[in-house]
Amino acid sequence: MLFLLWLLNAIALLIVAWVLPGIVVSSFGSALIAALVLGLLNAVVKPLLVLLTLPLTVVTLGLFLLVINALVFWFAGSILRGFQVDGFWWALLGAAIYSLVSTALANLLIMS
Known part of the structure; x- marks a missing residue:
């Protein structure tokens, strides 16, 4: 199951790269x-x-978690050779789409 989720996350990442230039x-x-x-x-x-x-997250009513997701996504793009993220805004959008697509694919796996 874990191996299938890993494959689905890789596919989700390819979909994000296909959608976002x-x-x-x-x-x-x-x-x-x-x-x-x-x-x-x-x-x-x-x-x-x-x-x-946590204090900043509470003050922004949780919206700062989107920034943290984007920073983690952007950091991964900066340390890996075959994965590149061109900036913070692409990371923010990419992290959001990656999360949606990987969740949708994982739900399809669970339903079958």
């Missing part, structure tokens, strides 16, 4: 690595960022 994924292998790195960053770094920025 500011995000580039060079190959399916790069998408697999990027999906793995995004998963690790979301599991390790993101909770720390959420905890450190």
